[in-house]
Amino acid sequence: MQHGKYRFIVGFLVVxxxxxxxFVIWPFIQSIYYSFTDWTGLSPDFKMVGFDNYAKMLxxxxxxxxxxxxxxxxxxxxxxxxxxxxxxxxxxxxxxxRRKGAAVTGVRGSGFYKIAYFFPQVLSIAIVAILFQFAFxxxxxxxxxxxxxxxxxxxxxxxxxxxxALWVIMAxxxxxxxxxxxxxxxxxxxxxPKDFYEAALLDGASRFTTFFRITLPLLWDTVQSGWVYxxxxxxxxxxxxxxxxxSVGPGGPDYSTTVLPLYVYQAAxxxxxxxYATTIGVALLIVTLAFAAIVMRVGRRERLEx
Amino acid sequence: MGSTSAHNNEGLGRRDLIKRSAxxxxxxxxxxxxLSACASGDSSSDDKVEKGEKxxxxxxxxxxxxxLEIVIFDGGFGTKYAEDAKAVYEKxxxxxxxxxxxxxxxxxxxxxxxxxxxxxxxxxxxxxQQMDMGVLVGKKQLTDLTPLLDAPSIDDPAKKVxxxxxxxxxxxxxxxxxxxxxxxxxxxxxxxxxxxxxxxxLDATYPETWDDMLALCAKAKKEGIAGWTYPGKHPYxxxxxxxxxxxxxxxxxxxxxxxxxxxxxxxxxxxxxAFEAYYELVAKGxxxxxxxxxxxxxxxxxxxxGKALFIPNGSWVENEExxxxxxxxxxxxxxxxxxxxSDKMPFGTIWASGGExxxxxxxxxxxxxxxxxxxxxxxxxxxxxxxxxxxxxxAFNGGTDGIELSDGLKSGVAAxxxxxxxxxxPRLQDWYVKLQKEQIGVAALGEMxxxxxxxxxxxxxxxxxxxxxxxxxxxxHFKHQ
Numbered sequence: 001m002q003h004g005k006y007r008f009i010v011g012f013l014v015v016x017x018x019x020x021x022x023f024v025i026w027p028f029i030q031s032i033y034y035s036f037t038d039w040t041g042l043s044p045d046f047k048m049v050g051f052d053n054y055a056k057m058l059x060x061x062x063x064x065x066x067x068x069x070x071x072x073x074x075x076x077x078x079x080x081x082x083x084x085x086x087x088x089x090x091x092x093x094x095x096x097x098r099r100k101g102a103a104v105t106g107v108r109g110s111g112f113y114k115i116a117y118f119f120p121q122v123l124s125i126a127i128v129a130i131l132f133q134f135a136f137x138x139x140x141x142x143x144x145x146x147x148x149x150x151x152x153x154x155x156x157x158x159x160x161x162x163x164x165a166l167w168v169i170m171a172x173x174x175x176x177x178x179x180x181x182x183x184x185x186x187x188x189x190x191x192x193p194k195d196f197y198e199a200a201l202l203d204g205a206s207r208f209t210t211f212f213r214i215t216l217p218l219l220w221d222t223v224q225s226g227w228v229y230x231x232x233x234x235x236x237x238x239x240x241x242x243x244x245x246x247s248v249g250p251g252g253p254d255y256s257t258t259v260l261p262l263y264v265y266q267a268a269x270x271x272x273x274x275x276y277a278t279t280i281g282v283a284l285l286i287v288t289l290a291f292a293a294i295v296m297r298v299g300r301r302e303r304l305e306x
Numbered sequence: 307m308g309s310t311s312a313h314n315n316e317g318l319g320r321r322d323l324i325k326r327s328a329x330x331x332x333x334x335x336x337x338x339x340x341l342s343a344c345a346s347g348d349s350s351s352d353d354k355v356e357k358g359e360k361x362x363x364x365x366x367x368x369x370x371x372x373x374l375e376i377v378i379f380d381g382g383f384g385t386k387y388a389e390d391a392k393a394v395y396e397k398x399x400x401x402x403x404x405x406x407x408x409x410x411x412x413x414x415x416x417x418x419x420x421x422x423x424x425x426x427x428x429x430x431x432x433x434x435q436q437m438d439m440g441v442l443v444g445k446k447q448l449t450d451l452t453p454l455l456d457a458p459s460i461d462d463p464a465k466k467v468x469x470x471x472x473x474x475x476x477x478x479x480x481x482x483x484x485x486x487x488x489x490x491x492x493x494x495x496x497x498x499x500x501x502x503x504x505x506x507x508l509d510a511t512y513p514e515t516w517d518d519m520l521a522l523c524a525k526a527k528k529e530g531i532a533g534w535t536y537p538g539k540h541p542y543x544x545x546x547x548x549x550x551x552x553x554x555x556x557x558x559x560x561x562x563x564x565x566x567x568x569x570x571x572x573x574x575x576x577x578x579x580a581f582e583a584y585y586e587l588v589a590k591g592x593x594x595x596x597x598x599x600x601x602x603x604x605x606x607x608x609x610x611x612g613k614a615l616f617i618p619n620g621s622w623v624e625n626e627e628x629x630x631x632x633x634x635x636x637x638x639x640x641x642x643x644x645x646x647x648s649d650k651m652p653f654g655t656i657w658a659s660g661g662e663x664x665x666x667x668x669x670x671x672x673x674x675x676x677x678x679x680x681x682x683x684x685x686x687x688x689x690x691x692x693x694x695x696x697x698x699x700x701a702f703n704g705g706t707d708g709i710e711l712s713d714g715l716k717s718g719v720a721a722x723x724x725x726x727x728x729x730x731x732p733r734l735q736d737w738y739v740k741l742q743k744e745q746i747g748v749a750a751l752g753e754m755x756x757x758x759x760x761x762x763x764x765x766x767x768x769x770x771x772x773x774x775x776x777x778x779x780x781x782x783h784f785k786h787q
Binding site for chain 2: 144162247248253266
């Protein structure tokens with residue numbers, strides 16, 4: 001039935017497509033357009049400046065530092081977070097001692113752990129940042145307090161130290177995102193048929209082998225989407241919020257924690273250079289797209305059906 | 307789970323898709339012209355309210371029946387003082403409908419309205435989300451406040467408003483010539499803040515020279531008290547005492563040259579001497595341990611609890627830490643200690659300047675109303691209401707008689723009296739925010755005071771930042787008149 005087919009399809013698609021174009025595509029085009037202007041963001045008049053903003057950006061040390069930190073976050077954070085989450089999820093679902101009546105179970109108290117891991121996800125990112133800011137406070141913070149109590153005298157200043165600050169930020173990001181992936185992967189693991197594990201265990205497979213030969217391949221799709229999601233979080237909102245609230249300056253000390261979205265924010269809302277900010281935003285868009293493309297490419301595997 | 311694939315050739319083929327998206331692209335190009343219309347509201351519509359009749363009582367020709375809109379920053383000073391002044395306006399012009407709102411997010415709330423050409427009539431453009439003044443002035447978004455300054459004051463019709471203000475206020479509102487774009491309403495005293503009680507316990511008085519300062523710090527260190535602390539996360543508090551220190555050593559011209567972004571301004575010997583003096587605090591271990599990781603509340607808290615003697619700060623600290631400053635603290639402010647007798651300016655040279663910048667947008671519908679509201683705020687009665695509710699001085703010169711002043715405020719008034727005409731007013735922090743806070747503050751001074759950079763390389767770094775700012779054509783540049 002070819003007659004009227006297009007009209008039929010278009011009829012269904014026109015509303016969602018229009019919404020998508022107006023609220024997603026259009027702002028993208030707009031910001032690319034503004035990146036070629038000298039718009040201040042504070043007055044309606046501006047003019048085209050060609051590639052001036054791009055030339056300035058390529059010559060801007062702070063931009064390169066932000067880019068470097070953002071890429072580092074996008075590479076390391078998913079690795080650590082997903083690694084930890086996979087480990088925890090495996091232990092919670094499959095890693096337990098064998099008990100009567102069930103071939104595979106989680107460690108004792110796994111129900112409790114599952115809830116405990118998810119707690120950070122319930123807290124708003126701003127609250128997490130502020131809590132950790134108190135914890136890392138060099139004078140009255142919990143962490144240095146503990147270190148001093150167990151006998152360390154020369155305690156670090158954490159966020160005040162350019163060599164440590166970015167690692168502190170990363171640790172906080174890992175803390176507050178791991179729980180979500182534990183729950184996500186647990187759900188994924190629950191859908192893997194138990195017979196596979198039983199068969200493997202009968203053949204004498206170790207936990208290590210069952211994880212890499214059964215769990216990971218069957219969970220691969222979930223891991224891959226988690227990977228993209230986590231990378232985008234690190235490049236975007238979460239990375240921005242934590243750095244903005246916790247770091248010295250923010251972005252310091254001496255630009256050691258600045259990230260691309262923070263730089264966009266500062267250029268647009270502090271320096272009155274909205275045009276330049278959108279230019280950096282375009283760079284961030286390219287980095288994000290490249291990240292997603294690489295992950296999809298590298299992670300491509302034949303899909304297993306079960 | 308399973309996989310799907312296109313199973314016939316009747317759907318939308320790949321070629322068709324490419325063709326169609328190309329067509330879509332063609333449509334998108336002409337719409338670019340429409341895009342520019344998005345950011346620019348209709349700026350030609352100049353629908354201002356009619357002016358009222360100019361009389362002795364109404365020198366600014368306010369239209370008494372026209373609506374007025376005020377947006378106030380809701381920060382450390384609260385909103386009570388502004389509401390009090392608004393009540394006076396309403397009493398004076400009973401027919402006027404006054405819309406009053408307060409926000410902490412000045413930029414988020416007002417930026418779209420500036421872009422749309424419909425800003426309110428009076429704004430307190432303050433706080434972390436302050437809109438960049440240089441850009442607002444450069445883009446002609448503000449009304450010249452000269453008519454207000456030349457209008458008779460409310461308390462004494464024989465006196466112009468201009469003549470009732472504290473020193474420096476009018477100049478601070480100027481950016482590029484005669485017009486005055488900003489009325490700074492609060493008056494802040496910057497300097498070295500300390501507890502008189504803590505000094506008395508050490509049998510000391512406030513040190514007038516740097517040698518005395520170092521000696522006092524050494525004495526305090528023996529008692530387990532640090533000499534100095536500062537907000538390590540916001541090292542741009544350090545200039546509050548460092549800049550007047552530079553001026554004291556080398557004269558106010560050095561600061562002017564720095565503000566004017568002159569080449570080699572930072573390489574002046576006075577800058578070097580001041581930086582080396584501060585670095586000595588670091589080298590001798592007189593800075594409170596962990597300071598580089600503390601934020602402003604953290605460092606102020608440690609200081610208020612007596613862990614450190616001195617902190618570079620502004621007069622708002624009294625209100626901000628009111629809850630934890632002990633009753634017998636005897637909060638005081640000191641002008642920067644001098645280097646030696648060869649200093650160009652006398653002891654007492656201090657940084658004081660306006661805060662809470664009020665602006666009247668050029669596209670406001672009722673600019674006369676906005677100006678009139680400022681005139682009301684600059685009366686003695688309104689100024690007293692401000693000082694009582696905020697523990698801070700206002701731009702109105704006087705207004706402290708008959709009200710009880712807190713310790714910090716009293717010492718601020720005394721410091722201003724001692725300084726006389728030796729009040730300096732460095733402008734980097736309102737002209738070049740990024741240079742002052744992020745580059746000089748965090749990247750240079752922060753590193754030096756954490757002991758990670760030497761004064762010489764810090765000066766070189768700052769000079770490079772200043773040169774880059776001077777060269778950057780996308781930044782509007784200003785000069786001292």
